[in-house]
Amino acid sequence: MADSLKDIPEFFETELGEAIIARTDALGTFRELGPPDLCHIIKVNAKPGIKELGSYHYISGVDASSSASLAAYLNSLTYSMDDTQSWFTKSNSWRIRSDVRVEVKIPGGVESYYVDVRGERHEATAEIWQETYLSAVLRAILYSDDSYYRLAGYRKVDPILNLSAEARFLEAVESLFWKGWQLGSKPEIQVATSVHNHLTDGVMKYFGDSFRFAPAIELFKKLHKKDPEVGALLAKAYIGQNEEIKAVKVLYEDLKSVSMSYPLIHVQVDFLREKGEYNMALKLAKYAVDTTPSEYLTWAKLTEVYIDLNDYKNALLTLNSCPMFTYNERDMHRMPAAARTHLPIKPDIISSGIMEEDSVGRESETDSNISRLPAPALHGTFSKAYSLLTRLANALGWDELLRCRSQVFVMEEEYRMHKAQEGNRRSMVKADDLDQKLKETSIAEPKVPEPSVEKPTQTAEDELKEEVSFSFGNKRLCERWLDNLFMVLYEDLRIYTFWRTESAHYRAQKIAYRKTGTEWELLGDLGLRLWHENEAKEAYEFCLDYKFSAKAWMRLLEIYAKEGNTQKALLAAVKLTVYHERWYHEIVYPTEISCNLNSLIRKAGLSKMQNILTSMNLPKPVQKLMTRYFDYGELFKVEGYEL
Known part of the structure; x- marks a missing residue:
């Protein structure tokens, strides 16, 4: 118009x-x-x-x-x-x-x-x-x-176009660094600090996605002089730059100054885990919990180390102790309904022959059992805790996980048994007329609450907190939120098991196993949640046989890049780049696409990547869009640019 x-x-x-x-x-x-x-x-x-x-x-x-x-x-x-x-x-x-x-x-x-x-x-x-x-x-x-x-009408352009713009960004970060905590932090962090906030996250993402930490190192070295806790960021950057000895020296000196800094301790924990030194990491992770017991991060890190050590009982107990925070919704625009909307598509994109839109019709339909799984609705600390629980389930298996759960937490049957025993004891006391003597000496008899368990797999947490006379040895009460996560896990595993069993049956019968494109996409998500990457990859590839899915292409790009499959990774990058350009995402860096391509440039070298791209014989407008990623690599000299 x-x-x-x-x-x-x-x-x-x-x-x-x-x-x-x-x-x-x-x-x-x-x-x-x-x-x-x-x-x-x-x-x-x-x-x-x-x-x-x-x-x-x-x-x-x-x-x-x-x-x-x-x-x-x-x-x-x-x-x-x-x-x-x-x-x-x-x-x-x-x-x-x-x-x-x-x-x-x-x-x-x-x-x-x-x-x-x-x-x-x-x-x-x-x-x-x-x-x-x-x-x-x-x-x-x-x-x-x-x-x-994912807003309609949201245009994204590159925030840093050249080295001088990057220098200005670093200058502003240095100037405002000590105000960074005012910006807040990730939802799993309760209290933002000078090293845990959106500013530091932005810096680490910007330099981390291109694996070029040298400018970040120079920045953190300046800031480090004022606060040794910045050593956590400096050490991370050194490790990212493959300068581990320098990182260890920084951690050693800074922990002498601020021994109770959990960010410093956690960098050391992760370094030790990377080296397979899990017992040493365990001691430090425990110490981090002692220094900062109110943060989710410290308990989650200790849980991870216990899983590394195959100490699943302590992993479950530690997970149960994680402080959970209410997830606050992100800041959003709330605009009046528009009179009309204009969402144009560039002619070059339309004529490229590569643009695909999200499908409508049957391929967008899905079985409600799959679409209504509760796990995707988890956010913040609950989403992170669920990831730890699924890691436990992947290591142990469902049956063994339940057995482990019953060994460390008070279960429903035990509660009922103890309640019955308590009832018998009170009946005997009443028969001997001791209750009258108790009243005369003003000692109140504890009240036995009525059970309010919603499902037999849950514990009687609320009642047991009141019932002080019961004794369960070393067992703990399972937190309600963790009980709920077990139910979420049960639903995920139920659908996953049905999928794999049904698929194997159809394969044995040599019959095509049919799902809609959206169902395959959701099954791919399910596979990733449960740490079954091969099955997830298979599902995403089936999804793309039936419909276009930006999510499936993005997850496959990550998998292909990890495998070092440059041909398939570049195809995924092409599909995503054209799709993003259609929706006004003109930003080249930093994005998930550029991060994965940079990873491949490190492995294969820039020249090989450029040659493979040329061999794809893409339409000129699409070729131009893709070339931007490699131009960035040359300009900013990402690792592998000279190969």
Whole structure:
């Protein structure tokens, strides 16, 4: 349409400026990094009597270091008008922390300010601009693959285009590093610290995905002088750079200064686990729990080490002790319903012959037994704990896991037996008339609660906490959340076992085993959850025989890259790149695609990867899109670029 931007998504407003109002109203609900940035434009027609139009899209990766850099992006939109020069960009809004906003009037000037939670305007200082810039880069890095932000109309572009831009990013990180905890942290971390927060996560992801830690090492060496706990980040970077001796020296010196730092201890634990020194790792993991018993991470790490040692009883007991936190939903835009939506596709993508859309119709149908499995709904600490439980199940098997569970936790039958024994004892006391004497001496008899067990496989946790007279030796009460995870695991294993048994039966009968594309995708997810990668790979490949699935291609890209299968990995990267380009994900790095391709470049060398890509005879527009990954490798000199 003539009032739409070419190749750029738009949501048109019903009431002019309603997106800005909704954004302002939501400011008080943003807790951490905030949602993706918002670009709002007003289009005015030169002809009199034509109503102004308001539209918006989401964006990340645009340079937000000044009003001029943001104005440049808005100016670029004026060249994207759909075959008409009669409309122009009037204003926009960007939200970063306190919601910095830049208004550009064409023709006219540029005005910048920030808005507080009350909607009041304030001057945007140099300090505010620096925070705005860094927050925008971190969102671009951390949200590049974040499935939580699969927003329609969300455009992603590269936040760091060259080495000078990278240097500026590092400069901003160094300047604001000690404020990083204010950005919050991953949901499994209860208290953000100077080394556990979104800022440090962004830095480690940015340099880790390209396996080039040298710039991060230089940064952390400077910060390390102020706080020895930064040694945890420095040691990780050294290990990533294959400089293990330097990493060990850093850990040794820093732990003498801050011996109770669990981030430092955990780096050492992981290093020892990598070397197979599980007994030494166990001592340190226990010490980390002693120093910081309120964090999920310390208990989870100890659980992992117990699993490494095949000490499954202690692993289960430790998992049961993990502090669990309520999962807070991520910051999101909550906009009024759009009057209409414009989601254009670039002509080159349409004509490439490679673009595939998610299927509709029968291949999107699925058996409710598969689609309603509860595990995918787990988040935060509960999702992480479930991963540990499935690792235990994979090591032990379901029956042995239940046996182990009954040995360490009080089970339902034991509860009933003890309750019956207690009832008999009280009857005898009453028969001897001792209850009257107890009343006379003001000693209250403990109350026996009625059982409220929901399922026979669960423990009587709530009752046993009140029933102090029972004794179960060394057994513990199983936490309700862990009981629930056992039920989730049971459902996963039930469907997985049925799938594998049914598949084997059909194979034996030489009959085709038929599932819809979506069912195969969900079975692939199930296989990965239960640590059966070969079965997951098979399911994802079957899925792609019936429908296009970005998720299946992404999981297969990871598997192929791990296997070193460059041909199949590149095919997966092509499919995903075209799909992402269709949905305005123009970002090259850092993404899961580039991370896996960088991994292959390390193994095979850049030249071989480029030659394989050339041999695929892709359409020129697609070839150009794929070449960007290798151009990045050369420019930033990722490991293997010279081979």
